[in-house]
Amino acid sequence: MGIEALAKPAGSWCAHCKPGRGCAIYADRPAECESFSCLWLVNDLLDERWKPSRSKLVLTTSEDGVEIRCDPGTPNAWRKEPYASEIRAWAVEGEHSDMTVVVIVGQRMILITPEREFDLGIVGPDERIVRELEGTKVVGVTVTANDLAKGHGSIDTEPSDRQIASGSGPDRGDPRA
Numbered sequence: 001m002g003i004e005a006l007a008k009p010a011g012s013w014c015a016h017c018k019p020g021r022g023c024a025i026y027a028d029r030p031a032e033c034e035s036f037s038c039l040w041l042v043n044d045l046l047d048e049r050w051k052p053s054r055s056k057l058v059l060t061t062s063e064d065g066v067e068i069r070c071d072p073g074t075p076n077a078w079r080k081e082p083y084a085s086e087i088r089a090w091a092v093e094g095e096h097s098d099m100t101v102v103v104i105v106g107q108r109m110i111l112i113t114p115e116r117e118f119d120l121g122i123v124g125p126d127e128r129i130v131r132e133l134e135g136t137k138v139v140g141v142t143v144t145a146n147d148l149a150k151g152h153g154s155i156d157t158e159p160s161d162r163q164i165a166s167g168s169g170p171d172r173g174d175p176r177a
Helices: 031-035 083-097
Strands: 057-062 065-070 100-105 108-112 117-122 127-134 137-145 162-165
Touching: 065 083, 083 100, 083 108, 100 127, 108 127, 117 137, 117 162
Parallel strands: 065 100
Antiparallel strands: 057 065, 100 108, 108 117, 127 137, 137 162
């Protein structure tokens, strides 16, 4: 996550982070850091296995779902059990409640659905993810310039949009297939 007060970009280690010891400026940390709580700290349903120092994952909420931020030094931690099964279960629940589940590894984003993964690549702050639905099932994804950045309110595909995958085949959009 980016921390504006420290000029720390998203996807990079904080210069004040001391692995195994914590934050070197904890007592004087910026308000952004002080107000942050990962889901492991605030959700009793996440047991000790989800502790970030153990799982190598930090769970946060977004406007439309859950974000799983994976330690870039352990980029496949989210694919290991018990995490992979639980993340997929959240995707199943999310499909019925219009909630997204996104894994973030460094700057790379992966949208998780019950049947597949959509590797979105790097999604910039001026871009958004648009899901193509058949009922409640995600069958395609496009990364598009944010409406505000485009200067209008439509969600029409622009030449700068990136269509990630579409169609309903089980192997479409999954780099492991």
